Amino acid sequence: MDRFEAMSFFITVVDRGSFSAAARVLSTPLPTVSRKIAELERHLNARLLVRSTRKLTLTEAGEAYLNACRAILDHVGDAERSASGEYLTPRGDMVVTAPTVFGRLHLLPVINDFLRAFPDIHIKLILSDINLHLIDDPVDIALRIGPLPNSSLVATPVGTVCRVLCGSPTYFAGVGKPKSPEDLADHACVSFKGLASGGTWTFASVSGQRPDRQVAIRPRLSVNTAEAAIDAAIAGVGVTHVLSYQVARAVEQGSLTLVLREFEPEPMPVSVVHAGRKMQPIKILRFIEFCVPRLSKALTSDKDRLLFGMAAHAAQI
Structure with missing residues (x-):
């Protein structure tokens, strides 16, 4: 039995919460994972895991052994990296x-x-x-x-970065600029499923005061990337809600204009x-x-x- 491998399998089973999840992470057949843990328990002559239909539970011996396994594998990894020169030369x-x-x-x-x-x-x-x-x-x-x-x-x-609301000068020339987040109900919105945007946009209440308020929007256009949302806003489709670094160059070049800056949430x-x-x-x-x-x-x-x-x-x- 390869004890280091068995320890690694044991840690992965515990961290993932099941044998099947561990098998997927390890790219190893489920029977192999179960066999490795069984061999480890026989070698130790101790029960490490209590298996039920819903979850796995560590025994007292299993919890102590888990902590020891983590420490041992960490030390082995450090030793290998030290021997290979990773701690001496950037490579x-x-x-x-x-x-x-x-x-x-x-x-x-x-x-x-x-x-x-x-x-x-x-x-x-x-x-x-x-x-x-x-x-x-x-x-x-x-x-x-x-x-x-x-x-x-x-x-x-x-x-830091912040969430900003922006649209093209051409768009705002045609429909005017929103004065408050609630005015977005009268504007075409471009949303995307991502880090900073979606079907609900976040704004500060008044001049940055807490708590933030959530404004539901009905998108005229929904896309799945920030780049597409920004391109649509530049084209005049509507306003979009993105992160400041994503539109910094477009704002500098005059392709987009920021609005409702006083309602931006905390950076x-x-x-x-x-x-x-x-x-x-x-x-x-x-x-x-x-x-x-x-x-x-x-x-x-x-x-x-x-x-x-x-x-x-x-x-x-």
Whole structure:
């Protein structure tokens, strides 16, 4: 019996809550997973899991063994990384994930520069508006937008973004600008299922006061990406509700105009997140050192673009 493999199977079964879920994650037949756990229990001469039709429950011995397995596999992983030089030289593979538009606009250029600076590092970039789990998926570095749950993850803030309402100057010339969120009932809306928008849009009550209010909208057009919603708004279809960095350039260029700024909800933090471990491969540390100041500068530039665009628009009125 490969004890390290059996330990890994045992941890995955507990974390996923069932043998079938663990089998899917491990890409291993269900009977094989069940057999591995049974062999482990026979080897230990102890019952680790109590199986029922609804759930798995750790026995007292199983809980103690689970904690020991995690510690052992962590130590083995650290030893392997140390032996391979990951703690001494920035090299090896990394998996990085970020929201789709943010990753394309801001993170990808940083990664391009990072790869030129560190030729022995290879990066797999996953752009997705669904947050991937740093441990289960697995992912080395994640870019997160919004409040972070309490966890063992380590987060480094890089700035903030906010939700904004915008439309094209041509659209507003024809129908006028909304004066309050409730006025959206008289406007064509472009919605998308994503990070910051959908069938209900969030606004601050009055001048940023709490609590926020939810305004239901009836979309004239519904799409599944922020880029499509922004393109439709630029074309004059209606107003859309997106994140500030997604439209900063369009506002600066005059293609879109921001409205109802006094009703924008609180800005959301943007963070670079990684797993909290006692020892971090140097490639992780170098990537964080490299990307954090550059992403902070990019978000500051976005805010400047929004201010420039609004000022230029006001000067034309």
